[in-house]
Amino acid sequence: xxxxxxxxxxxxxxxxxxxxxxVLDASGESGLTFRVLTERLAxxxxxxxWHVANRDELLGAATDGVVAAALADRPSAGSPEEELRAVxxxxxxxxxxxxxxxxxxGVQMSRSPTGPTTPRLVEAFGRxxxxxxxxxxxxxxxxxxxxxxxxxxxxxxxxxxxxGGGGLGRAxxxxxxxxxxxxxxxxxxxxxxxxxxxxxxxxxxxxFLAGLDLVVGGIRAAHPPER
Amino acid sequence: xxxxxxxxxxxxxxxxxxxxxxVLDASGESGLTFRVLTERLAxxxxxxxWHVANRDELLGAATDGVVAAALADRPSAGSPEEELRAVxxxxxxxxxxxxxxxxxxGVQMSRSPTGPTTPRLVEAFGRxxxxxxxxxxxxxxxxxxxxxxxxxxxxxxxxxxxxGGGGLGRAxxxxxxxxxxxxxxxxxxxxxxxxxxxxxxxxxxxxFLAGLDLVVGGIRAAHPPER
DNA sequence: AAAAGTTTGGAACGGCGCTCCAACCGTGTC
DNA sequence: GACACGGTTGGAGCGCCGTTCCAAACTTTT
Numbered sequence: 251x252x253x254x255x256x257x258x259x260x261x262x263x264x265x266x267x268x269x270x271x272x273v274l275d276a277s278g279e280s281g282l283t284f285r286v287l288t289e290r291l292a293x294x295x296x297x298x299x300w301h302v303a304n305r306d307e308l309l310g311a312a313t314d315g316v317v318a319a320a321l322a323d324r325p326s327a328g329s330p331e332e333e334l335r336a337v338x339x340x341x342x343x344x345x346x347x348x349x350x351x352x353x354x355x356g357v358q359m360s361r362s363p364t365g366p367t368t369p370r371l372v373e374a375f376g377r378x379x380x381x382x383x384x385x386x387x388x389x390x391x392x393x394x395x396x397x398x399x400x401x402x403x404x405x406x407x408x409x410x411x412x413x414g415g416g417g418l419g420r421a422x423x424x425x426x427x428x429x430x431x432x433x434x435x436x437x438x439x440x441x442x443x444x445x446x447x448x449x450x451x452x453x454x455x456x457x458f459l460a461g462l463d464l465v466v467g468g469i470r471a472a473h474p475p476e477r
Numbered sequence: 478x479x480x481x482x483x484x485x486x487x488x489x490x491x492x493x494x495x496x497x498x499x500v501l502d503a504s505g506e507s508g509l510t511f512r513v514l515t516e517r518l519a520x521x522x523x524x525x526x527w528h529v530a531n532r533d534e535l536l537g538a539a540t541d542g543v544v545a546a547a548l549a550d551r552p553s554a555g556s557p558e559e560e561l562r563a564v565x566x567x568x569x570x571x572x573x574x575x576x577x578x579x580x581x582x583g584v585q586m587s588r589s590p591t592g593p594t595t596p597r598l599v600e601a602f603g604r605x606x607x608x609x610x611x612x613x614x615x616x617x618x619x620x621x622x623x624x625x626x627x628x629x630x631x632x633x634x635x636x637x638x639x640x641g642g643g644g645l646g647r648a649x650x651x652x653x654x655x656x657x658x659x660x661x662x663x664x665x666x667x668x669x670x671x672x673x674x675x676x677x678x679x680x681x682x683x684x685f686l687a688g689l690d691l692v693v694g695g696i697r698a699a700h701p702p703e704r
Numbered sequence: 705a706a707a708a709g710t711t712t713g714g715a716a717c718g719g720c721g722c723t724c725c726a727a728c729c730g731t732g733t734c
Numbered sequence: 735g736a737c738a739c740g741g742t743t744g745g746a747g748c749g750c751c752g753t754t755c756c757a758a759a760c761t762t763t764t
Contacts, residue, residue: 260742261742261743283719283720283721284720284721284722285719285720288744288745293743293744293745294743294744294745294746295721295722295723295744295745296722296723296724296725296742296743296744296745297742297743297744297745299721299722299723300741300742300743301742304721304722305720305721305722352587353583353584353587356580356583356584356629356632356633357580357583357584357632359632359633360579360580360632360633360634363633363654364653364654364657369658369661369666369669372668372669372672373665373666373667373668373669376668376669376672377668380668386671387675389668389671389672389675390672390675390676390679391684391687391688391691392691393672394630394633394684394688395626395687395688395691395692397629397633398626398629398630398633398688399622399625399626399629399692400629401629401632401633402583402624402625402626402627402628402629402630402631402632403621403625403629404629405583405584405586405587405628405629405632406583406586406587406590406621406624406625406628407587426591427590427591430591431596434596438600439596439600440600441599441600441603441604441607441616442596442599442600442603444613444616445599445603445616445617445620448614448616448617449617452617457618457621460618460622461618461621461622461625463695463699464618464619464622464692464695464696464699465622465626465691465692465695466695467695467698467699468690468691468692468693468694468695468696468698469691469695470698471694471695471697471698472690472691472694487711488711488712510750510751510752511751511752511753512750512751515713515714520712520713520714521712521713521714521715522713522714522752522753522754523711523712523713523714523753523754523755523756524711524712524713524714526752526753526754527710527711527712528711531752531753532751532752532753
């Protein structure tokens, strides 16, 4: 085995992934460069490449690491509905803490769906859906639907997290977007102009949970619990 | 005014965006480089930069162009439910024709939500939701929920389109993924192992529509039409 | 026909991901 | 205790990227 008596400053895949997450948190996806990484780890590019195949794999490992941590030791609270909200909220909070995660989830799951992240999420959302009383033939559809919603919402809320774009706070950003929507022409965008109001001052997490409830409600409506 | 008597080989933002879409279709997002673009348009980088600010803006313009084309001249068919399916299907087909679109939609909408694509999609999905009889205060939540689902499903199905990864057909790819899921350990992934079967031989479009129906059903259940 | 303004093409720059390889380190052999 | 060996390191260097800059070319105005 490799890891017996190693130098205290030994490099490892884990140390590299941890450093990558820190850099991503601080500087976003485009900020994760090998130059920054080698400086932070006080090493060279070659050493990193001995542990990690390439940048994409590193991004995938960082994504999976954060997701795994977010879903770890769930206390499996109460009813299936509550469990679904709990899992969704864990993920939502993780994206809030790591803004790059929202976009990366979508990218990684389509770039390498064979990776560990997809089954992790399917398991986390699938179990409570099973417990909801959904008949087995509908499990796959119901689970991927919830997952699609969560990933879509994640991608849209990715920008929210910390800075809403250019140093503005979230409220100012929502206000600016609402104003832009209201400035569209009435003929082409009557609906957008009407809903623009509702964007101001809405709470992202509340919104996310309300959407999740709608989706879960649709699943329940399609598969009413037998009695 | 600029465009009066112009040379026949004149460059224009439109010609550039069209070329970008062709390159993206042929080589994916990473294949869109300025070297390829200058060769295809028989020009230099500077000429392109005079019409387009940078690569991100070009990607955004390509995305919006394809979305706008996909949603153009909708015949506004039948019931609100049918309309929602029709709009969803337009988008699904567009992603099928332009595999890069699935990922880009998520990325672009979070990178520049002020762009034209977001209101375009909100209007397209919002109108039939309004016509569904959803009360106005719930319009925003209902619309963003549908939009999140569609964008999430788009991102996941992005890989599907043409090549399922490495020259394999879609069926072989699904089969390989199902096998990988079934090889997970029973303790950690009982649900994933059970649903793996359902992944083989499923139809992506059917799946997408079934999920959309679930979401729309949830909206209808939450806001039953007054009578 | 000259001047002014618009549009073009390509050379050049800094930074990126990645490869390659000489040196280094801990371990097993005699 | 010397030695050889394979796992590990660090950094120089390569080719490509997005972007900038600017002289030349083309159009329009004077």
